Amino acid sequence: MLKALLKKEFSQLGQLFSFSRQGGKKRSTGAVVGMAILLGFSLLCVLFMFYGISVPLSLVTAQSGADWLYFVLFGIMTLLFGVLGSAFLTNSILYSAHDNEFLLSMPIPPSKILFSRVVMVYLSSLLSCTIVWLPAVINFNVMGFGSVTALIFQILLLFILSALVTVISCLLGWGIALISKRIHNKSFISVILSLVFIGVYYLFIFRMRELPNTILANIDHISEILEGNKNPVYYFGLGACGEVLPFTVFTLAVLLLFALTYFILSKTIFGILTAEHSGKKAVYHEKQSKQSGIFAALIKKEFKRYFSSATYMLNSNLGSFILIIGAIAAIIKADALQSLISEIPDLVSSFISIPAVIAAILCIICSMGSYTCASVSLEGRTIWVLQTMPVAASAVLRAKELMHIILNFIPAIILGVTLAVILQISFVETICIALLVFCFLWFMSGFGLMMNLLKPNLEWTNEAAVIKQGIPATVTSFTGLLLGLIVGGLLYLLALAIGAAPAMLIVALPLAVGALLFDRWISKRGAEIFSTLN
Amino acid sequence: MLKINNLTKSYGSKKAVDGLSLHINAGEIYGFIGHNGAGKTTTLKCVTGIMHFDEGDIEICGIPIKDKPTDCKRLIAYIPDNPDLYEFMTGIKFLNFVADIYGIDSATRDERISKYSDLLELKADLAQPISAYSHGMKQKLAIISAWLHDPKLILMDEPFVGLDPKASHTLKLMMREVCDNGGAIFFSTHVLEVAEKLCDKVAIIKEGKLIKSGTMSEVKGDASLESVFLELEE
Structure with missing residues (x-):
């Protein structure tokens, strides 16, 4: 009996290697070997890190x-x-x-x-x-x-x-x-x-x-x-x-x-x-309900989905957490930040544009959070609910995009404005930072959603499979990071040549155009795909 | 109410539905029977507009589903064979979400939620998260949500699975009430006794093709529906 139980436990462990969490398909031998090599390499890296600590300590x-x-x-x-x-x-x-x-x-x-x-x-x-x-x-x-x-x-x-x-x-x-x-x-x-x-x-x-x-x-x-x-x-x-x-x-x-x-x-x-949920059972008491508009109902539904899942919150929201923690840290270390800038006036005036740096940092941090790249897949087997309702698929998809923008834009603005006040950045430049971050988020929300519509996975058994893994999540996170770095590089070069505000507007323009193109694709082709996904 | 003409749907080289034609009038409870994989669910999904089809036309109250899917969806309600609902919502929040999408005003939705949740004995559990519901409770919630906007045509895939005897009985009464008020019901079932007692008309599908349809007496004559079905299936 014990042997059978242990065998089951080991076979479960083996399945983590040999079976994909997406759809439960068997992995190829190459994929298993690749995973083993990657895991072995990661373990070796950590092992060497501790070896590096042990040498000076032993001495x-x-x-x-x-x-x-x-x-x-x-x-x-x-x-x-x-x-x-x-x-x-x-x-x-x-x-x-x-x-x-x-x-x-x-x-x-x-x-x-x-x-x-x-x-x-x-x-x-x-x-x-x-x-x-x-x-x-x-x-x-x-x-x-x-x-x-x-x-x-x-x-x-x-x-x-x-x-x-x-x-x-x-x-x-x-x-x-x-x-x-x-x-x-x-x-x-x-x-x-x-x-x-x-x-x-x-x-x-x-x-x-x-x-x-x-x-x-x-x-x-x-x-x-x-x-x-x-x-x-x-x-x-x-x-x-x-x-x-x-x-x-x-x-x-x-x-x-x-x-x-x-x-x-x-x-x-x-x-x-065998313990059941011992929390108090909520009893329904009739009360007058409040009617919401269709789009408001869709947005509320997206937020309920988001706040219901720790995996979703943590993996799609790392950027937002960092932005909020950054804002708190900036307030606490306001004096240190101000003195740092005042100590390097030549460097600041000649080589660094502070508003451009803030905008670049915000974009890069925002690239760490993507909700849309998993939001279609997360509908899973409940997708029929929206599909059979008299609501345009484009409205459903826009609600997903809007949630992505809201959840990232608000913390980004909190950090942006905090830094702008501490570092005495002009109002116009602050507005340009907000505009650039908005265009970045709009672009990335559209990109993530398009990726998810092109490669949806409704057959997941563990939501982590679509939130953390799979082509849409991987491609979107790498593209976001790459785009953030490109935006940062362009801002660095342009801000020194033409000033921070014009540089931010110039960089925001192609992002806005790209976002509009994604929006067009999503409202036509994307809506068609969503309507018949099963 | 519902006109399906020459509906054809293939998955690769396999024809799931092959030239199926069916007309359902107002006031009719129409049963749809066939073995597993016969094409019942595919037909229902095509009618709801969540599955494209290769050939044929589907009209709901004279509106083609291909051209005006949103208009058609306002008139229908659909309950799938496995009611996967939003487990992150409570029962009442789900019903309010559905009511919001259909634009049902507060007074009407409150009255209907109260009425149907009482009938199906789900009212006390409406504040519970759907994740805590049993299969039967989810089915009841799906039924209430389907009835909420007073649809003209209700499409159901195996609606009696998971329901307790009392809820099954209530559902039958609710189905009859819809038809008495000028609506229509189109549902698939494997429970032939239910179909025999409840349906005004019945259609039997085999390997995607409609092999027999009509009023109950036209289809089964003096025999039982079960014996006719088994004979046709051979």
Whole structure:
């Protein structure tokens, strides 16, 4: 039974490689090999990044005779990286798997289902931990700092650390599962959690670059605190350096924790897997409805679709989040921005046009968000609703374009106006920035929509397949970025020659013409395609 | 009400519908039966204007669907075999969306939503997200949305699938009421007993071709519809 469950889990994993998420078609051998090479290359890149961090750290700690601190630091990094990589995955593997009910309906003890799932979480944790821990071990031994016993303990600690990551991930995933069963607006919570995750991740990466210098400056102090207080992490470090007793104590503690977690989960797993939405059931109370116009109804529908999906919000809206965060950061750092500009007056007057730079930055950030490239595909099997209604397909498509423009233009204007006020840009130039950004967004919304109409996918089972993957999303995001860079380059050259405002108008003109051409295509050919998609 | 003349639709080299002609008058409940893949859904989709066809003409109340699809869609309502609705909306928001698109004023929509959601016993659940609905509840919501704009012609693909016996009975009464008020119903079904009891006329389609149509007595005579159907299918 357990063998069959594990076989199922592994075959599911294998399907990620061998089957496309778009339409569930089997991938060609070439595509599978290509994916494996790409994944391997990505893993190697991260591995080398951690190796790069490990070299200065090992030198610094060796100089101070605190080898144990080297492993403590890498142990913490391994835990952080492992947990960040596994917590959400654990939720989907362990608690939110689609076949939970199917498996529970069969004569399989829940503890066995749990075991097969925990094995997968452990393997995922092992992979994450290897990426951080292995380069640290290799570097330490290449440098000639370790002994054979220490190397054996370091290798064993990889498996022990993975078990600890599994424990933390299971508990975090449990928390996520419990919260998500009790909340109504999961999309917003997911968006907030994901943004926090991204923020922590980038902070982590940013801090890691500074880590060797920070440790070098404070190494004695850090050692004193950890060693003096006989902190548990100190014993972990000693164990990694080959000391038997600390290694044994740490290993036993983790194994005990693992067993305890597994025991608690095996007793509660059935309740979690079968728990229904326990939020209060909304009861309908009759009240007078408000009539909206057709176009307003279509726009409202698009926004409801957008706000209902965390995947849609996060993947199509990164630019908008950056624009809003940028505006807040600009307000906080207003003085620094002003002094930066005032310190380089010659550079500003001779080589850089500040309004042009702002316009270029806004366009490039706006290129990170595209709603229209997935908006037709996202209709999926519900497309018949709009198709059978007495509404022109062109109006449906315009509503999709308008949502793209609104969701990007408002944050872009907030950041643009904030920067314009802080950097004292003239009113005319501010208007030109707004005009250029609008034309850029209009062009990209039309382009994305055209791509989606030419290559729609209504047969998706996971909406991420059309939001993140597929030809329309890929081509639109690359085209957006390329166009943003072209706009930036043209603005840089033209603004120095003829001034920022005329340059922005000149660049906006072809974008507007292009947008009009897309609009014409969408209202005729695009509408025809939409009307009969099935 | 509905005139289908020589309708032909192919998927590649395969003819899904082959020269089908059918006329449905006001006041008629018209049943459409045939085995899986016979061409029923394709015919219904062509009539609703969401599928182009190769040959023939379709007119709804004298308006050709090819030339004036939007005008035709104002007169009809369609319920597909699997009512995939907007799961990101609540039931009431979906109904209000449909009402907005058809330009139904507030008083009329409130009255109709109240009436039909009461009849189908869905009123208490209208504030729930559609994602929480069962198949039957989605079907009921699709039925209410179809009835909302008082259509002249209602096209339904297997409308009784997923409905509980009471809701099935209510739907039959609602269908009869539409026809009594001068409308018409054209629906496909595999439940021959329902077709036999409910329909004024019936059409049997096989491999895209209409093999028999007419009033119930013309089609089945003294035999049961099931035996006639099985005989024709052989």
